[in-house]
Amino acid sequence: MDVEVSVNNKPPIQPKNNEDKVQSPWVEALQSFMKNKIALVGTGIVVFFILLAIFAPFIAPQGINEQNMANRLQAPSAEHWFGTDDFGRDIFSRVIFGARISLWVGFLAVMGSAVVGSLLGIIAGYYGRWIDTIISRIFDIMLAFPSILLAIAIVAVLGPSLQNALIAIAVINIPNFGRLIRSKVLSVKQEEYIVAAKAVGMKNNRILFRHVLPNSMAPIIVQGTLAIGTAIIEAAALGFLGLGAEAPNPEWGKMLSDARVLLIQAPWTMIFPGIAIMLTVLGFNLMGDGLRDALDPRMKN
Template identity: 50%
Template sequence: MSDILTTTDDVNRTPDAEQSAPVDSETPWALTMRQLARDKVAVTCASVLAFFFLIAIFAPVIAPYDPFMANPEHSLAPPSAAHPFGADLIGRDILSRVLYGARLSLFIGFVSVAISSAVGILLGLVAGFYGKFADTLIMRFIDMLMAFPGILLALTVVALLGPGLTNVMIAVGIGGVANYARLVRGSVLSVREQPYIQAIRAVGAGDLRIIFQHILPNALPPVLVLVSMSYGWALLSAAGLSFLGLGAEPPTVEWGSMLNDARSLLRAAPWTAVFPGLSIMCVVLASNLLGESLRDALDPTQRMR
C-alpha cells in the first residue's frame, strides 16, 4: 500500500518537477558565441583582426602622410618621431604605406576567399547530392587541382591570365576551391541519406529547396572554420605573388609589393621590410588561431568540458 502511495505521489509531482526544471533555450549558434566569448585566444585574435580592418577603413584619416609622396631628404630615414616606421628609399613614410596597404591586402584576401568558397561550396553540393557521374566528374577535377600545391597552382593561373590584382585574386581563389569542395561534399554525403531528408523529399520538396534549406545549413559550421583558416592563406599567397612582381604594380600600395621594394634594403634599412612583414604575420596568425578556436567552439564535445 505504501508503494502505491509513493508511486502516486511521484506521478503527482512529475508535472511540477517538469515545470520547474531549467530549459536550455540557447541555439547552437548562441552556445558557440558564448564559448568563443570565454576563449581568450579567440577574443584576442578577433580583436587583432578587427584592429586591422579598422585601420584599413580609416587609413585616410589616421595616416600621417600621403603614402605616394616622395621626399628624397628623408630617404631611408630610420624610425623616429616624425616617421614612426621609418621611410623607404625615396622617402615615403612607411607607416602611411602600411595603413593604406592594409586596405588592398585585406580586400584581396576577402575576395579570394569569397571566390574559392562560392565555387567550392557549389561543386561540393552538386557532387555530394547527385553523386554518380556528377560526383565522378567533379571530384576528378578536384583531384587534378589538389595535385598542385596551392601557391604553385596560383602561379600557374597568373601565368595563364597575366599579372595584375584581379588575376591574382582569381588565381588565389581557384587555389582554394579544392578544400571547400571536398569538405562540403563530405558533409552532404553524411546528411543526404538522413530520414528527415527522405521525409522532405517524400512530401514533394524540390532538389534546390532540399539542398539550400536543409543540407547547406548543416555544412556551414565546418565551412566557417575553413573560411577563417583559409583567409590567412589567401592573404599570404596574394602577398607572395605581389612579392614576385605578379600582383600589385607601382604605385599601388600593398604589403607584398612593399616587401618586394624592400628586399634589396634588408641590411641597409631593415625597417622597410619588418613592418609590412609583421602586419602580414599578425593577420595570418590571428586568422589561423581564430579558426582553431571556432572549430573547438562548434564541437559539442568541447562545449561539454
C-alpha cells in the first residue's frame, strides 16, 4: 500500500501587497522623482514660469511697449512692482513677456539639437567603423571651440536675429547629445535582445527605432532638461551682445544690455531680469538633477 507523506501542508505564500509586484521602470522612476524634494522645488519653479509665459497677457498690468516718459526710471512701487525703465515702460510686464521668449528659445533649440544629435549619435554608435569616425571627428571639432564663441560666429554669418540665435544655440548643443547617445548605444547594442533581433533577420532601421532608441531615452531626457537652462543663458548672452532679440522685444538678455548704463542710477532695471534668468535656470537644473537621480540605476540605493 502506498503511503503519501506530506512534507509541507502550508499553503503557498501570496504577496501581501503591491510592493511584491514588478513595476515598470518608468513608474519606479516617477516614484523616485516624487520623493526628491529638491527636484520638486525645481519643477515648481519651471511650472511657475511656464504658466507665467502662457498667461502673460492676463497677468501683465501694462503693455510691454507702452511708454510714459513722465514715469521714466521710477523705483519699484505699488503701481510699478519692478519699477520702470528709461522709456517709462513697466519692467514687471516686460519680464513676464520675456519668459515667453526665453522659454521658447530654450525648448525649441534643445528639441532641435536633441533630434539631430541623437540621430547622429545612434548612427555612429550602431554602425561604427568609418561612419563613427567621421561623425565623432565632427563632434570633436565642434567641441574644440568655446560654445559661446561658436554661437557668436554662427550668428555673425547668418545675421543677428532671434531666429538665428535659436539656430546657433541648437547647433552648438548637437555634439553634447550626439556623444552621450553614442556611448549609450555602444553598450545597448551588445545586449542579448539586440543580438537576437539581428539573428532573426530584423532590419537595422527597425532595430534602431524599436529597440535601441527607446532604451536610450533616459539620458536624452536628463540631458535635454539640463540643456534648456544652458540654452536660456546662451540666448541671454547673445541678446546682451546684441546678436539675439532686437528692440523692442522684451528678451531678458536684451533688457540687461539696455540697462547696463543705468546700473548705478536705476539698478532695478538690471536686477529683476537677472533674477528671472537665475530662477529659470536654477529650476531646470534642479529638475534635471532629480531626473538623473531617478533614471540612472547607478544613483539608486
